[in-house]
Amino acid sequence: MRRVDRSKTDTLWERREPRCPCPSGQGTAACAAPAKASIPATFSRTSGFGLAAFFHLFRRATIMVYVAGFITLGFGALLIIGAKRNWSILVDPPKTAALFYSQSLLRLLFDLDPPAMKWLTIFQGTVLIIVATIIMFAHAVA
Known part of the structure; x- marks a missing residue:
């Protein structure tokens, strides 16, 4: 090299x-x-185009920060809308999918019923929206 x-x-x-x-x-x-x-x-x-170069460019790329922020905002809104509409995949997930699906794992670990899963999903969506907003705002100010 x-x-x-x-x-x-x-x-x-x-x-x-x-x-x-x-x-x-x-x-x-x-x-x-x-x-x-x-x-x-x-x-x-x-030196070159290694993994460290990618992360350096990712830190500096304003567009990528905003794209990731808006995707996170959309996912948080999707979680809240799905919980309010009682989508079964969010509110009552199958326990057999616990190996690869986080909502199902939470239901299995804490033995939550559908109303508790609904509030947990709303909480998760709210946290995602808050975190995405803070990151985008901090990036805009810096």
């Missing part, structure tokens, strides 16, 4: 003044040669 000197490369999110190509090193203003636009060789502090 090629090693990159981090002090000489730009990061994806920062702009640096291009280095002077002449041997004097006095800066681009004193140099007669035109400066070329440089393409960053790496994504921030990672």
Whole structure:
């Protein structure tokens, strides 16, 4: 794998003044040669396109934060609407699906009846909406 000197490369999110190509090193203003636009060789502090680069981009990507926030808001609203309309998959889930379905696992662990499951589902939907709202608001303010 090629090693990159981090002090000489730009990061994806920062702009640096291009280095002077002449041997004097006095800066681009004193140099007669035109400066070329440089393409960053790496994504921030990672080498290549690894998992750390993906998470770095995910942290910085505003659109992804809002897409995830709106999906979470929609899922929370779906839980509340489904509980209010007494959808059986939310209010009275089968106990045999406890291995792969969280509502069924909660019903099995705590031995909840359908009215208690209804209030638990409303609580879960409310928590999802609150968390998504806080995350999107915090991202907008920062």
